[in-house]
Amino acid sequence: MKSLKLLTLIAFISLGLNAQSKAESENDTYVVKNVNIIPMTTNNEVIENATVVVEGQKILSINKPIPNNAKIIDGKGKWLIPGLIDMHVHNLADGPYTSYPTRGPAIHIDTQNLFTLYVANGVTTVFELSARAEHIGQRNEILRGDVIGPRIALAGLIDGGNANMTATTPSDGRQTVRLAKGEGYEFIKVYSQLNKETYKAIIDEAEKQNMKVVGHIPSAFEGQTEEAFVPHFGLVAHAEEFSKQADQFTDEEAERFAKMSKKNGTWLIPNLSNLVYIAKQARSLDSVRNLESFKYVHPLMQSKWIVSNQYNEGSSANRIAYFDKLVDFHIKIVKAFKKEGVPMVAGTDAGTSGIVWGFSLHDELKLLKEAGLTNEEVLASATRLAAEWLEIDDKIGTVEAGKFADLILLDKNPLDNISNTKEISGVFVNGKWIDKNKIDTMLSDVEQWNNANKENYNWKEVLRKIRGE
Ligand SMILES: [Zn+2]
DSSP: OHHHHHHHHHHHHHHHHHHHHHHHHTOOOEEEEEEEEOOOSSSOOOEEEEEEEEETTEEEEESSOOOTTOEEEEOTTOEEEEOEEEEEEOOOOSEEEOSOTTOOEEEOOOHHHHHHHHHHTTEEEEEESSOOHHHHHHHHHHHHTSSOOOEEEEEEEEESSSSSEEOSSHHHHHHHHHHHHHHTOSEEEEOTTOOHHHHHHHHHHHHHTTOEEEEOOOGGGTTOHHHHOOTTEEEESOTHHHHHHOSSOSHHHHHHHHHHHHHHTOEEOOOHHHHHHHHHHHHOTHHHHTOTTGGGSOHHHHHHHHHTOTTTTTOOHHHHHHHHHHHHHHHHHHHHHHHHTOOBOOOOOBTBTTOOTTHHHHHHHHHHHHTTOOHHHHHHHTTHHHHHHHTOTTTSSSOOTTSBOOEEEESSOTTTOGGGGGOEEEEEETTEEEEHHHHHHHHHHHHHHHHHHGGGGOHHHHHHHHTTO
């Protein structure tokens, strides 16, 4: 009995080792020559005309001798920045499941097709804010080397009802946090319908379990926003959480929110792009149809965003005016948080209608710049600062020897113009080099698959099928 257990364990371990070596052995050694490095370290001194060696999954050296076997990438006139981090995403994953063990999920999602969109945009880490078991599976596919994709941080979402994990009493809340930890989520997301006492208990328990907390400000705190700012509430998931609590939409009110965040050590994901796109969709669905990246969106979501668009259905002049007011207020929020010195990290709510995985982060960066951040502050929000909040800043988020090689090679300098983050010449994802040609091929594969399968993913028909109608 004992030896059988031991054998199983050995088999398990060696499987793990094989998987790791597969991912590593695929990586060649590269040298990027004559490149300008924007390291995004705290002082961020640009290193001009540098030599960067990438070996295995990591940055081996900067301006040191070049190994003989290194493949050369010409970096002349180009700019090297850390891979980007989207701090608020919702990734498509397999589901929903029927109760029959002989059946798989009703909808199967090709992980590579989804993650190609991040890779193509230089997004090398994402924070999944409503994680399910399937997302742990996706992360494993990437770590095994079966799929090229970003690193994925996982937050389990707990709400007062209507969610995978729900809690309506403090003791249930605490137990749910412990279960989430056991299932493998590193972070907790608190959501809108939690009652006050359960919300506070969840955050307190998360601190005990060493899990950071991101989330919404539950509607139970309306009019008493400050009460929600309990110790260990680490990150507000979008500026909209404050506009839901606002009644004046003034600079003064934005300042009040900034001060309470500062005092509590709570950071902010402004998520400006989401409301900008919501306001556009409330006006017309052409804003979705005409997105350059729409063809890369999974056909099920293409269909849903058009035939079942919650922002467009029953839209009115009043609603549009309200959304416009929120867009303005969120800019005031960013200005106030900057003035108060509250760290902000970039996130997009990718996966919600009109917000396309990977592509949306570049829109967010541009909006953050327009809201008053400098280009360097914008880049920090999607690199070093985001890594810091996730507590992986010793591994990613800057261009330094010893860090994982998550890098973007740009044709133009993003410190001159933040839109230059889209001028991608190639991307290192965990040490694997993917040049522009490969990126274009990967994207066109996704587009072809989407076009070939469009017929099978009519949103309303799929819903009927899932319901067994
Ligand atoms: Zn979200």
